[in-house]
Amino acid sequence: MPVDVGLAKLSNDLIAGGIVAYALGFLGFAIDAAYGNHAPGAAKPAPADAAVARVPAMAGAVSGAPTPTHADAASAAALADGGRTSASGLGLARGGSGNAGFTRRIGIAAIAVTLIGWLLQAGAIASRGFAVHRMPWGNMYEFTLALTFASVTAFLVILARQPVRYLGVFVMTPVVLALGLAVLVLYVPAAPLMPALHSYWLAIHVTAAVIASGVFMVGTAATVMFLVAERYAMATAAGKPVRFTALARMMPEPDALDRTAYRAFAFAFPIWTFAVIAGAIWAEYAWGHYWQWDPKETWAFITWIVYAGYLHARATAGWRGRNAAYVALLGFATIIFNFFIVNVFISGMHSYAGI
Amino acid sequence: MSETPARVEEVPTAEAFSKLDTVPDTPDELGTRQRAPRGTGDSIVHWLRWAWYTLTSMRTALILLFLLALASVPGSILPQRGGTDSFKVPEFYNAHPTIAPWLGHLGLFNVFGSPWFAAIYLLLFISLAGCVLPRSKRHLTAMRARPPAAPRNVSRLPLSASWVTSDDRDLTLERASEFLKAKHFRTDRTTSTVNAEKGYLRETGNLVFHLSLLVVLFGIAITSFYSYSGTALVKESQAFTDTAIDYDSLSHGPLVDVAKLPPFSFTLNSFDATYQHGGSANGDANSFDAHVSWQPNLQAPARDKTISVNHPLSTQGTNIYLTGHGYSPHFVIRDGSGRSYDEITPFLPQQGTFQYQGVVKLPDAKPSQLGISGFFLPTASVDPATNAPVSIFPAADNPAVVIGIYSGDLGLDNGIPQSVYTLDTSKLKLLTSVVMHPGDTITLPDGLGTVTFAGYQQWAAFQINHDPGKQVVLVAVSFMVLGLLFSLRVRRRRLWVRASADPAGRTLVEVGGLTRTDASGGFDDEFARLVAALRSSIAPLAGVDADDRSAVVNDSAVLNDRED
Numbered sequence: 001m002p003v004d005v006g007l008a009k010l011s012n013d014l015i016a017g018g019i020v021a022y023a024l025g026f027l028g029f030a031i032d033a034a035y036g037n038h039a040p041g042a043a044k045p046a047p048a049d050a051a052v053a054r055v056p057a058m059a060g061a062v063s064g065a066p067t068p069t070h071a072d073a074a075s076a077a078a079l080a081d082g083g084r085t086s087a088s089g090l091g092l093a094r095g096g097s098g099n100a101g102f103t104r105r106i107g108i109a110a111i112a113v114t115l116i117g118w119l120l121q122a123g124a125i126a127s128r129g130f131a132v133h134r135m136p137w138g139n140m141y142e143f144t145l146a147l148t149f150a151s152v153t154a155f156l157v158i159l160a161r162q163p164v165r166y167l168g169v170f171v172m173t174p175v176v177l178a179l180g181l182a183v184l185v186l187y188v189p190a191a192p193l194m195p196a197l198h199s200y201w202l203a204i205h206v207t208a209a210v211i212a213s214g215v216f217m218v219g220t221a222a223t224v225m226f227l228v229a230e231r232y233a234m235a236t237a238a239g240k241p242v243r244f245t246a247l248a249r250m251m252p253e254p255d256a257l258d259r260t261a262y263r264a265f266a267f268a269f270p271i272w273t274f275a276v277i278a279g280a281i282w283a284e285y286a287w288g289h290y291w292q293w294d295p296k297e298t299w300a301f302i303t304w305i306v307y308a309g310y311l312h313a314r315a316t317a318g319w320r321g322r323n324a325a326y327v328a329l330l331g332f333a334t335i336i337f338n339f340f341i342v343n344v345f346i347s348g349m350h351s352y353a354g355i
Numbered sequence: 356m357s358e359t360p361a362r363v364e365e366v367p368t369a370e371a372f373s374k375l376d377t378v379p380d381t382p383d384e385l386g387t388r389q390r391a392p393r394g395t396g397d398s399i400v401h402w403l404r405w406a407w408y409t410l411t412s413m414r415t416a417l418i419l420l421f422l423l424a425l426a427s428v429p430g431s432i433l434p435q436r437g438g439t440d441s442f443k444v445p446e447f448y449n450a451h452p453t454i455a456p457w458l459g460h461l462g463l464f465n466v467f468g469s470p471w472f473a474a475i476y477l478l479l480f481i482s483l484a485g486c487v488l489p490r491s492k493r494h495l496t497a498m499r500a501r502p503p504a505a506p507r508n509v510s511r512l513p514l515s516a517s518w519v520t521s522d523d524r525d526l527t528l529e530r531a532s533e534f535l536k537a538k539h540f541r542t543d544r545t546t547s548t549v550n551a552e553k554g555y556l557r558e559t560g561n562l563v564f565h566l567s568l569l570v571v572l573f574g575i576a577i578t579s580f581y582s583y584s585g586t587a588l589v590k591e592s593q594a595f596t597d598t599a600i601d602y603d604s605l606s607h608g609p610l611v612d613v614a615k616l617p618p619f620s621f622t623l624n625s626f627d628a629t630y631q632h633g634g635s636a637n638g639d640a641n642s643f644d645a646h647v648s649w650q651p652n653l654q655a656p657a658r659d660k661t662i663s664v665n666h667p668l669s670t671q672g673t674n675i676y677l678t679g680h681g682y683s684p685h686f687v688i689r690d691g692s693g694r695s696y697d698e699i700t701p702f703l704p705q706q707g708t709f710q711y712q713g714v715v716k717l718p719d720a721k722p723s724q725l726g727i728s729g730f731f732l733p734t735a736s737v738d739p740a741t742n743a744p745v746s747i748f749p750a751a752d753n754p755a756v757v758i759g760i761y762s763g764d765l766g767l768d769n770g771i772p773q774s775v776y777t778l779d780t781s782k783l784k785l786l787t788s789v790v791m792h793p794g795d796t797i798t799l800p801d802g803l804g805t806v807t808f809a810g811y812q813q814w815a816a817f818q819i820n821h822d823p824g825k826q827v828v829l830v831a832v833s834f835m836v837l838g839l840l841f842s843l844r845v846r847r848r849r850l851w852v853r854a855s856a857d858p859a860g861r862t863l864v865e866v867g868g869l870t871r872t873d874a875s876g877g878f879d880d881e882f883a884r885l886v887a888a889l890r891s892s893i894a895p896l897a898g899v900d901a902d903d904r905s906a907v908v909n910d911s912a913v914l915n916d917r918e919d
Contacts, residue, residue, distance in 0.1 A: 192631060192641065199665040259876045266843045270836055277832045286665050288584070288676040288818045290825055293467045298431035305424040309417055311843075316413050334424075346431065 007131035008190035014124035015145065019179050021117030022152070026176055028110025029168030035103045107165050111156075114172070118152050125149060131190045135203045137210060138193045140343055144182035146206075148175045150214020154264065158218070164260060166252055170221035201282035208275035209300075212268045213335055216307075219264030220332040223325045226257035230322060258325070262314060265328060269307050276300050295346045299338035306331040410478065411485030419479040426475055430466030433458065480572050487565040494558050501543045502552035505851035505867070509548075512851070512867030514879060516886045519863055520893050524856040527864055530892050531852040538885065540850065549852040554870075560841025563834055570831035578824030583607035583616070585819050588701055589623045590683055591812045596620040597673070597819070617671040617821070621649035624659075626813040628680060630750050638709055638749050645677050645815040662817075672821055679704070679816030682711050684731045684756050690720040690804040701814045702731045703776060709733060709746040714778040716765050723803060724765045728778040729758030731811065735790070744790050756808050759788045760799065846870055848878055850885065864893055 125145055129136040137146045155171045158164050193202075229251035235241070251257065279300065284290040291297060310327040313319035319327075409415055434443035444464050448455040462469030510517055520527060524547070531549045535542045540551035585605035589595050597616045599605055607613060627644040631637060643664050648657040651670050662668050668675040681704050688696045702713030715727040732746035735755035744757050761783035766773065773779060786799055791808040798805050848870040855863045866889065868882040 201665075263876075270839045270843060273839060274836050277836065280832075281829070282665075284674075284825065285667065286676075288667070288674060288678070288820045289822075290828065293427075293430055293435065295431040298427050302424045302427050302431075305420055309420050309424075312413065312417055312420070316417065319417070342431065 003190045003192070004131040005190075007127045011124045011128035011131060011190070014120045014127060015179070015183065018117045018120035018124055019176065019183065021113050021120060022172055022176050022179065025110045025114035025117060026169065026172035028106050028113060029165065029172060032103050032107030032110060033166055033169050107168075110168060111159065111165065114152065114168070115156065118149070118156060121145065121149050121152070128190060132192060134193060135206070137206045138202070139186075139188055140339070141182050141186040141188050143206070143210065143339075144178050144186055146210040147213050147217070148178050148182075150211045151175055151217045152214075154215045154218045158260070158264075162260070167218070167221055167225070167260070170225055171218055174217060174221070199282060199286065201278060201285065205275060205278040205282050208271050208278055212272035212275055213339075215264050215268035215271070216332055216335060219261045219268065220329065222257050222261035222264060223328045225251055226254055226261055227322065227325050227329075229257055230254040230325075258321070261325070261328065265307060265310060265331075269311060272300075272304060272307065276304055295342050296338060299334060299342050303331060303334040303338065306334055407485065411482050413486075416479065416482045416486065419475060419482060422475050423479060426466065426472050429463045430472075433463050433466075435467070436465045476572075480569060483565055484569060487562060487569070490558075491562050491566065494555075494562055497558075498555055502541050502550040502849065504545070505548040505550055505853055509851050509853045509865040509867035512869050514868040514882045515866060516882075517863060517865040518890060518893075519861055521861055522893060523860060524854045524862050527854040527862050527893050528852065531854070531864075531889060534889055534892050535850065535852075547853060547855065551850040551852075552848070553850075554845050554847035556841045557845040557847045558842070560838040560843075560845065563838030564842055565838075567831045567835040567838060571828050571835070574824040574827030574831060576824070577827055578608070578822050580608045580610045582820070582822040582824060583611045583613070584821070586678070586816060587819065588679075588814055588816050590699060590701060590814045591623055591625055594620060594622040595817070602819070611821075617673050618652040619650060619670045619673065620653070621647045621660075621668070621675070622657075623647055623815055626680060626815050628750065628813075630748065640749070643677055643680055643815075645680075645817075662815075672823060674820050676818045676820070677815055678818045681814055681816075682731045682733060682751065682754075683812045683814050684713075684754075685809040685811055686715055686727065687807040687809045688715075688717060688720070688725065688727075688804060689807075690717070690725065691723075691802050692721040694719075694721065696720070699812055700775075705730075709749045713776055716767070716775070716778070718765050718767050720804070723762045724767075725799075725803065726761040726763075726765055726778050726780075726783055727758050727806070728761065728780070729756055731756050735792075751811060751813075754811055755790055755792050757788075757790050760786045760797075760806060762786055762799070762803055846878060848881070850882075852889075 125136055125142075128142065128145070132138075136142045151171060152175055155164075155167060158167070232249070232251065233254055276297075279297070280290040283292065283294075283297075306327060310324055310331055313324040313327050434447055435441065436444055447464075448459075458464060462471065466472055506512065509515060522530070528544060528547075528549050532542050532544045535549060535551040538553070540553045541555075542549055542551040544550075583605065584607070585602035587595050587602050595601050597619050599613045599616070605613070624646045626646070627642070629641045631639045631641055645662045646659070647662060647668070648659050649668060649670070650657050660668050662675060662677045664677055667677070681702060683699045683701045686696075686698045686700075688698060690696070696717055696719075698715050698717070700713055700715045702711035704710075705712050709732075711731040711733070712729070713731070714729075717725040730746075732744060732753075732755045733751040734746050734748035734753050735744055736747045736753070737743070738745045744755065761778065761780060763784045764782035766779040766782055786803065787797065789797055791797065791806075793808055793810045796805055796807040848868060850869075851867045853865045853867075855865075857863065866886055868878065868885075870878045
């Protein structure tokens with residue numbers, strides 16, 4: 001079937017709009033993070049204190065309240081955290097006054113704008129798909145669109161369940177950069193696919209890879225924040241001066257960041273496993289061998305190993321914390337390498353980078 | 356490897372743990388890996404034991420895991436002999452004559468078949484087995500065991516709640532027990548406590564995942580011993596029979612008897628290809644379809660089937676894949692003696708162009724051997740810049756051949772094998788270079804004969820694979836994903852309810868909760884929900900402050916009651 005040029009153009013326009021919305025969302029999150037809940041004198045509790053404080057507070061909430069509910073527990077935990085967690089979230093908690101209220105509104109607006117960007121991007125992907133009559137992830141441009149869409153989706157889903165607005169800056173930064181790269185460098189006009197890609201396994205295998213990569217990206221954002229926050233917490237606990245204090249102060253507790261990162265990785269890892277397996281099944285159908293150590297396969301395998309290492313490291317004394325976080329960063333580095341270096345510079349059977 | 360290490364201290368209530376650790380036959384996710392025992396002498400047994408403990412330790416497993424990742428890297432960057440780009444290995448040798456032999460000695464052109472790569476993954480799998488098998492045994496025991504006894508002081512657990520009820524102790528415990536059973540906890544009621552545990556599926560999933568990895572290795576071993584794989588180029592109306600002689604190339608495992616391959620056969624009736632017209636992808640194939648009739652054995656009736664990319668033909672555990680396509684120009688050659696030759700020879704596609712290259716050799720031609728070397732152009736045109744004939748599209752819309760016709764010595768008589776796709780022109784004389792369209796005939800000089808370009812046929816390249824290990828691998832990886840989901844989603848947690856009576860007939864209810872595998876958090880929420888629900892079935896005493904312990908007489912006899 002021929003390419004629908006009108007729809008293809010619509011897709012390009014929608015993605016341009018999406019990028020603008022995301023950039024505005026990024027700006028909003030940045031303002032929120034930089035100026036929100038930093039009323040003068042509101043000292044950030046040292047994480048060690050918070051960790052100790054939380055347990056009795058929890059127990060107290062349970063034993064004290066006649067009918068403890070989820071919200072009770074959450075607010076009790078928030079109180080133990082000095083109100084930081086929820087204050088920086090969707091606005092569950094007692095807000096600050098004046099300036100804090102204004103920045104919180106900015107933060108809420110950032111969510112709204114991000115949501116608009118997300119809808120525009122969904123439209124861009126859908127119209128591209130209808131323009132070419134297939135799943136629109138057959139080349140690097142389309143894959144980048146889908147991957148960033150998965151990241152933003154994961155971020156919004158987490159945001160709906162947990163107060164993690166602070167993740168916004170660190171998620172939207174790579175999203176906006178990747179989309180910019182996609183439009184300026186990776187862009188290829190809408191076109192049908194080569195016969196090797198005519199398979200429902202394209203939908204299964206690449207969709208799984210897209211979702212996993214997108215969620216890995218969100219986990220990576222949380223991990224980077226964890227490393228910054230943890231360094232800050234360690235240094236302040238030791239009474240040492242810290243550089244980039246302003247950046248570090250806007251972070252939530254390292255523990256919360258670590259847990260958010262872990263949740264993302266633990267969610268994405270089985271999906272990545274499935275993506276690799278689905279790819280192997282497809283390879284078996286298409287090429288006659290389920291595993292040939294094609295460079296792309298090899299790097300997917302390396303990514304799998306590194307994240308498996310992360311999950312183990314996190315449960316191993318002496319590796320958890322910073323070391324596990326470094327392993328997680330290495331994991332995302334292998335994804336980046338696989339996507340950019342392997343696609344562009346190393347030839348293999350996955351040779352449809354399209355640039 | 357084991358999800359959790361030998362020693363983790365994360366919750367500050369030492370008493371709770373010492374309590375847990377006193378239950379010797381029900382170790383949970385923790386405490387499965389012991390440090391190597393030290394200092395009992397330097398006998399070989401001791402040394403071996405130390406080596407075994409070290410190999411099966413988490414740290415070693417992690418290092419081996421990362422080594423495996425690291426070792427894969429050169430395999431993705433350098434061309435690999437066994438891989439799809441094996442033809443690039445000699446190119447690499449030519450381009451880097453100094454370093455290439457060294458890399459070759461290190462096995463870097465065959466990383467995934469090299470001994471050191473095998474050493475890493477075999478050590479890893481031994482380490483895995485050494486960890487997972489004993490753990491599986493322990494887990495089987497643990498699954499049959501009763502939930503561990505309550506710690507003495509339930510309220511000092513990381514999560515706890517307490518309240519006072521007017522119900523008596525037995526009724527309280529009965530209700531708690533029923534409640535926890537309804538919540539699918541494994542419960543054990545004692546005189547003064549209810550012990551409950553849930554989430555065994557976590558460790559089950561964890562073990563299923565790791566055991567499946569071992570099965571994957573087993574499947575790969577079956578593949579390497581019992582699989583075979585070959586390629587065959589089949590012309591239209593030509594038949595292929597699954598015998599070693601019909602393969603262009605055939606590689607097989609050491610336990611495959613090539614004389615007893617499955618007796619299927621197929622004939623390529625016709626081939627269809629459609630291509631992309633216009634745009635940046637002009638000439639890219641949209642579809643390839645090979646229409647064949649095939650028989651599972653010589654006695655069976657022939658059946659029709661279309662083999663296309665992604666849709667192989669499967670029979671007797673063997674898959675036949677379509678991997679390539681091209682043209683065979685049809686030449687009718689009459690030599691000087693009047694003898695006629697009908698040659699339909701496959702020409703191979705040239706990468707990056709729409710033309711096909713090949714040669715025709717006539718060693719029996721008289722008075723002199725004849726050879727044809729050149730190109731088949733499916734859609735012939737003239738390059739406006741060079742005035743040379745080119746093919747502008749892969750479909751046979753305007754077929755032509757551009758050939759050189761040679762006479763002389765083909766060089767076949769000296770016994771050195773030659774490629775059928777190249778012509779050794781060192782002892783040949785070029786008679787003429789021509790562009791021919793179907794039906795064209797050219798008369799050779801010196802009475803050497805005539806050459807007619809009669810037309811063309813298509814051919815298809817097939818890959819034929821038999822791999823009995825792949826089903827094993829598929830089942831194993833399915834269990835891997837399943838096990839992974841359970842081991843990452845389920846959390847193992849324990850709940851204890853202790854009820855102590857006071858003389859006034861009131862009962863102090865204490866609930867404590869403990870989890871050691873709550874990496875993603877959320878147990879505190881679950882605990883709060885459970886306690887809330889529990890309180891609705893064991894009603895608090897009106898007017899009594901829930902935490903007011905003084906309301907209850909601390910009967911030491913009750914508190915010292917053994918909870919077993």
